[in-house]
Amino acid sequence: MTEPVETLIPPPASMQRENTTLLRMRGISKRYGGVQALSAVDLDLRAGEVHALLGENGAGKSTLIKVLAGATQPDEGTVEIDGQVSAMATPAAARAAGVSVVHQEFSLVPTLTVLENLFLGTEIRARFGRVDWRAQRRAATEAAARMGVPLALDRRVETLSIAEQQRVEIARSLLFDAKIIVLDEPSAVLAGRELEQLFEIVRGLRDSGTGVVYISHRLSELTSLADRVTVLRDGKRVETRPMEGTTEADLIRLMVGRDIDAARHDRQHHGDVVLEVSGVRLFKGGPEIDLTVAAGEVVGIAGLVGSGRTRLANSLAGIHRPHAGEVRLCGRAVRLGSPRASVAAGMAVIPENRRDEGALLPHTISENVALPNLREVSRGGLVRRESERKLAEQVIARLDVRPKDTEARVGGLSGGNQQKVVIGKSLVRSPVPQLFVFDEPTRGIDVPAKHEVHRAIADLAAAGSAVILISSELPEVLQCSHRILVMREGAIAGELPMGASEEDVMSLAVGTPA
């Protein structure tokens, strides 16, 4: 393109804006049901700044970004952009105010070209409503120039690499003159040269006066890229500080940094090995996993989302068929890839997704409890209502399920009580399963229910079952487990003994020495 470029985009913000505060979020609070996702969080973003947003899974980053993007409304707090209080009632309003979020999942139409995608829904119109392709092409070329990388405007998006698609997303933000660009884990999908290019783009945006909120788990890149960092934990802002002089170890401490609970399991003797996993590959060509769990032992598994924790649980459950390896329970090989074989072998896997995989929401408590126990509650193929009810009453009594009505529909119960039913139906199996796997057993449930679940886990172990506890909540893993395996990229990155610190876990999980 050699034709003279007509400026459709305002020139980069001037140097005067450099130190002005673009965004001021004050006292943002948000509650989802029983969970306080954010409480009184502040966030400032200056023009020409890369501001890292850091926190464990569930610390509140996503919710904060949703508020900023107008995708959800805070219960309390204000958002100011350029000194103006903005309602941010809808994503469109946020966009109009100059906020753009580049999510991990792109919102591009694969079969359209880059140029078509860039202006989808915001086409530049010439007379009579015709699309003004020349003007669009000029604007797109200019956006690319601002990013410092070329864009292949006429290629179809489906033919682009992930990195190139990401650039299209960023370019789209520039086209509607976004002053604030949020990049949600942009580096998670990139490596090598592409990663370097992404950093170039981010620095370019900063130099042109854009404010960038940068979310990443890769601590090493943050220390070189970000100007300031805000750390969230449990929905609260822990600290905002300049990146200069901050080490990765500092960041980990800020992310997890509460006092480790004193209450721990007593060290105890464990029985025979119950579960042996050997040479299991969760992903094709991925690393091999070996692990054992003994009777009476609770093994915690920590790791970031996507590290393979849930896939490990699903492999044990027979939902996912691993690419290689062997699983033995009490010395007997378990047929892989068959949920029924897993159940029959004596495993109980409490799934992460309670609504789709754990409970039959429209059915009653007793029907839910009966499902894995049909043989026990029936005779001659007919369900014996009395046995069924008794079994459900056992669950209700042991886990303190509310309401204490065996015929209450599970869909009407609170999250915590739903989870108790899901756990309970395996708990009353006979014989009692030799291995329990809990995948995020306390996500989204209230504190008393959490305690019930923790107590159930401890009771199971005490009664001689082997237990695997997968959780994103480090305190939970640290508090409930006898030892902890940390997963990273489909492998077991390391094992920590009881008494390990959250810093130890985090540094294994993100792959940097603390």
Add this chain to the structure above:
Amino acid sequence: MTTTAGLAHADTGAARAVALRVLGVLGVAAVAAVATALWLPQFYTATNLNSLLLQASILGIVTLGQALVLLVAGLDLSVAAVMSASLVVVASLSGEGLGGIAVAVLAAVLLGLGVGTLNGVLVAYRGVAPFIVTLGTAALVSGLQLVYTRGAPPGAIPERMRGLTQDGIGVVPWSAVLCVALAVALHVGLRRGTYGRRVYATGTSLGVARRAGVRTDLLLVGIYALCGGLAALAGVVLSSYVGYVDGAAGKGYDLDSVAAAVIGGVAFTGGKGGVLGAALGALALTVVLNVLVLSGIGSHVQLIARGAIIVVALAFIAHRAIKK
């Protein structure tokens, strides 16, 4: 709380909801019955009641199968083709002897079970959408039938088979007795049996059922096979009813059975409703069409009214389902 999502229990809230709903339906039916008596007295003639029950029993039997498939969030559009093929098998294999008839009926039912099994295998193990699978097998069955018969199905419907629909107890033909017996047996299996627990669990959430150790693949195959078998049985009854070798006799029963099941409270999304409701749905649909024809209105108006009633009924049910 309106839908019978939970299984029915005599002593529970879910059961109360079911009872209320049944009462509601019966109430509406009673009002309609009185209105009909005043407006269309010929509705209550023995002749009409007999032909009504006859027609409803054929639709009812195939609707039972369709309801089972809908319960596991499936769909079977091959039932019409199976019914036609079943009639052709009956006509071509049976002589007038009782033994020949028995063999022919058995062969027809086996054919239905076979087609159903194929449907189930393709849905459960190949993961093809039920709509596509059953439309395909419908075409396959019709195609093979044409190849086999050259468009001219041989044989005749044996006179002795006509008794199934021509005789009965008073105005109630034997076919209606058969339909009710099948409905009750299935009802007991679904509501009281462990089988029903697995079926409803699978229909409500395949993931939950699988994780609980239910062999959902096998279960789906069984359900589709059962549906095919019931469709074949409906075809046998149809052959007794028509008494004429018509290679396309089942035409229309595919969509009618879906409409009847849904009108009877079986949800498209799976896991909701029951076979008794479905059978009542078949009766209701037949009554509506019967009343439309009896009333002597023009044929175009009949078409419009028939479509409108189905749409309104479905919309009403969908509305209640959403409200729940």
Add this chain to the structure above:
Amino acid sequence: MPGITSFKLNSRLVLAVTLAGALATTTACSGDDGGDGGDKASGEKKYKIAYLAQGTTNSWAAQMDAIMDTVAKESGKVDDLLYFDAAGNAETQLGQLESALNQRPDAIILTPLGKSAAVGPVERAMAQDIPVILCASGVDSEDYTTQVAMNTYEASLAQAKWLVNDALGGKGTIAVVDGIAGVDTSEIMGKALREAVAEAPGVEIVQEGYGQFSVSDSKKLSQTFLASGKQIDAWWGSGGESVTGIMSALVDAKPAQMPPVAGATLSNGVLRMSLENDIPLGAMQFPATLAADCFEAAMDALAGEELPKFIDVTAKDGNENIYTEDVAKLYNEEYTDDYIIGSDSILSADQLAKLNLVR
């Protein structure tokens, strides 16, 4: 003997259909393509004819195909009859027309499955000087060589008049089972009846409904008509299936006196039911021998004869309407219900047996 080539395009819907259809096609033409080229020495010009059939979706079509095959063979003028089986699908037929054109046939005989779909290829064939004979029904175009068909309207009207004037004597009530709403044949037949009724002030239609060209639906409808308690002096059913359904319902109801029934297209089965149960009958022919007439028209066109736009076979010997008194004469108890009257004038006993038409 002419070589027979069969074509079956992929019906897009399902592989299964294709499989079934392909089987149908092969069996349709098997056993008669033995000595290919044996007659070629005769020196006479031999033609390549493309026959685009409806497809063996019913016995009428199967008999049409067999007759077309037979007359082509016996004429000695054809060395290649390209047979296309559309399996009753207008879209499939459209694709088949295109591939037929690519084979550059000397003439095309087409049984159209839709009025508009085939127009494009038909007009293109005409532009390439390939004569197009429309067999049985027409298309929405003036650009074809000729259409060979029964005049359904005239034949229906004559029956309707028989029902109204002769059978009822100008006074009484009629119940009507139509075919499928919006389908040409059904609408034309229904229109003929209603015109005849309109001219007879003493005759009234008291019940009507669509039987979907299905025996069982027509029977259900008829039963309900019977249950309505209304006096029904005569019945009209559009086409063979409707009338079969009506007669079946009448037989089950066992009235003291069987009322007259008209509107049928004739098959051996309609005759049988009329005869066995003493049901007065008015019916029209829809002969499968139409195929022979279509073939003849194609040969005439190739011989350079000027043909009229419409060759009406209604008046042809053997195609006339039949009424109660002819039933016993025409019924042939050796054949099954699906046998179409007249087919045995061309097809051998052997061929009829192969088509499942012999008891």
